[in-house]
Amino acid sequence: MRLFWHRRDLRVADNRGLAAAVEAADDDGAVVPVFVFDDDVLAHGSPPRVRFMLDALAALRAAYRERGSDLVAVRGDPAEVLPTLAAEVDAESVVWNEDYSGLARERDARVRMALDDAGVARETRHDAVHHEPGTITTNDGEPYAVYTYFWKKWRDREKAAPFDSPAGADLVDGDATAIGESLDPLPSIADLGFDEPDADVQAAGTAPARDRLADFCADAVYRYDEDRDYPAKEATSRLSTDLKWGTIGVREVYAATEEAMAAAQQRDEGEEGTPAADAVEEFQSQLAWREFYTQVLWATPEVVTQNYKEYERPIEWRDDETAMENLAAWKEGRTGYPIVDAGMRQLREEAYMHNRVRMIVASFLTKDLLLDWRHGYEHFKQHLADHDTANDNGGWQWAASTGTDAQPYFRIFNPMTQGERYDPDAEYISEYVPELGGVSAENVHSWHELPVGRRRQLAPKYPDSVVDHSEMRERALSMFKRARGEE
Ligand code: FAD
Structure with a gap:
């Protein structure tokens, strides 16, 4: 008997750890799949992410039940739950897929120790990425800090093919998973201490993820490079939350792109x-x-809270009362900059934001409002269903010019020009900022050049701008120059 511990791999198909558990257990064919609701992890959760996770778990349990098996769901500390469950079902080992964040690695180290103490073996697999950390390195064996070089090696390296779900017979009989403490039904979002999200969160599970992949590969993928920067076009895959929770495997996604390539x-x-x-x-x-x-x-792992890139002196981010008022306006989408406000409202409504707009709002927070990127990261963590520590942190530090492959500090997006370039007909803006709905695209894109009286007449409810872009741009440049020891 083996236990398979699901974490960020909420699927049966193309799951390396699960396949390894089934293979190892081929003498008696018995694997018990487990999910542990861990309060330490939930402390970092947010309503949209917990909603998606619970829906994905419901789909996963249904997938096991269709195979005559079941998902054991337990609330507690995995370092206690797993050895106890292993003893209860007389499992020889616990198998799981690696997770690479600092927090996950600390937890896994505790679980390993607890299993060792209980005399239960454990085994792990790399599943969430094609090429696990530490395998694509510089010629000196160092991790890459520049994407382009990483990409060339990543692209040229062979990728494993996806594989099917283990057959029903390889998984344990549903009755054998009728473990006393298994939660059935699964807990509600309120049981886990969260409110229902205000946002509409995407459907979760392998079936909707496969639909998204198929839709994208049917058409949009062939125009991706031309269209991906235009938020009004449905030009991207919308797979980020699936990849975050592993409702679809990376091998399956890549194989679909290879078919599209052919x-x-x-x-x-x-x-x-x-x-x-x-x-x-x-x-x-x-x-x-x-x-x-x-x-x-x-x-x-320290990049979660610290700048990746060292400056001579600390960056003097604003933190006074006015700065905090500006932060509130940014969060609520009332900065008076149309594309920024549209993005921040899309985030609240859909628990998602288009990539180009994420770049624009992140630049605005750090280089127009001169606010520390950590404020933005925390807000995204609360509101994005696809929040992923690595990608979110990477995106924020890139925008703030503090990251690995960061924007140079002097490249500051002009939010008005960005809006005009990437939302020329102001379609995206009018979808999320109804106050500007009846205003022509031309007026939206030259909003700050219009006399105040005209603006009030056109959109009486749209807020005044919280800062002046040209003035803040100069302040940002000198803030970074001081940090670089140049002023
Ligand atoms: P597609 O364009 O279809 O891309 C396919 C997949 O590639 C995505 O699902 C994602 O897994 C990956 N991807 C795409 N762009 C990036 C990128 N720049 N960095 C890393 N991976 C990428 N992505 C997240 O998954 N989670 C986050 O928390 C997150 N936070 C971000 C914060 C900021 C400030 C910025 C600028 C970007 C952030 N991104 C994040 C990256 C990117 O915006 C999203 O992955 C993308 O918008 C998701 O939409 P999609 O699935 O349709 O993307």
Whole structure:
């Protein structure tokens, strides 16, 4: 008998740890799948993420039940729960997939010790990425701090193929998992101490994740490089929350892109214009960003709270009362900068924000409001369903010019120009900022050049801007120059 401990891999198919547990148990064919509601982990949770997790767990349990098995769900400290369960079902070992954040690694070390003390063996697999941290390194064996070099090696390295779910017979009979403390039904979101999210969270589970992948690969993937920066177009995969929770395997996603690549190469033959194959490769390079940031977090877990990049002196982020009022306006989407407000409201409504807009609002927080990126990271952590420590931190530190491959400090987005370039018809803006709904795109994009009276007339309810971009840009430059010891 083996226990398989699900964590960020809430699926049966293409799951390396689960497959290893089934293989190891082939003498008696018995694997008991377990999920542990760990209060230490839940302390970092948020309503949209816990909602998605619970829905994904319900789908996972249903998938096991269809196979004549069941998911054991227990609340407690995994370092206590797992040895107890192992003793109860007489399991020889516990198997799980590696997680690479500092917090997860600390927890796993405690679990390993507890299992050792109980005389239960354990085994782990790498599942959440194609190339686990530490395997794509510089020629000196160091983790990469520059994405481009990482990407070239990542792209050229062979990728494993996806594989099917273990057959029902390999999993333990449902009756054998009728363990006393297994929670049935699963706890509600309130039982776990969270309110229902205000946002509409995407459907969770392997089936909806596969639908998203299939939809994306049917069409949008071939235009990804041209369209991905336009938030009004449905041009990206929306797979980030699935990849975060492992409701679909990375091998399955990559294999679909390889099929799309083959189709793209056929399409490109004899065609003029941007090759579709480049578009598919651009998408694969986003999958590699995820693995790049995973290895950054693994190599330097302290980036969760500290700047990756050292400056001569501390950056003098604003933290006075006005700065905190500006922070509140940013969070609520009432900065008076249309594209910023649209993004911040999309976040609240959908627990998601388009990547280009994440970059714009992050630049605005750090370089227009001169607020510490950690405020933004915490807000995203509360509101994004796809919050992932590695990617969220990587994105924030990039925008704040404190990260690995960061924007140079002097590259400061102009939020008005960004809005005009990436939302030319102001479609995205009017969807999320109804106060500007009847205003022409031209007026939206030159909003601050219009006389105040005209603005009031066009959109009486839209807030005045909290800061002046040109003035704040100069202040940001000198803030960074001081940090660099140049002023
Ligand atoms: P697609 O464009 O379809 O990309 C496919 C997948 O590639 C994504 O699902 C994601 O797993 C990965 N990916 C894409 N872009 C990036 C990137 N820049 N960095 C790392 N991985 C990437 N992504 C998260 O998954 N979780 C986060 O918490 C997160 N926070 C971010 C915060 C900031 C400030 C910024 C600038 C970016 C952040 N991102 C985060 C990256 C990116 O915005 C999202 O992954 C993307 O918008 C998700 O939409 P999608 O699945 O449609 O992406």
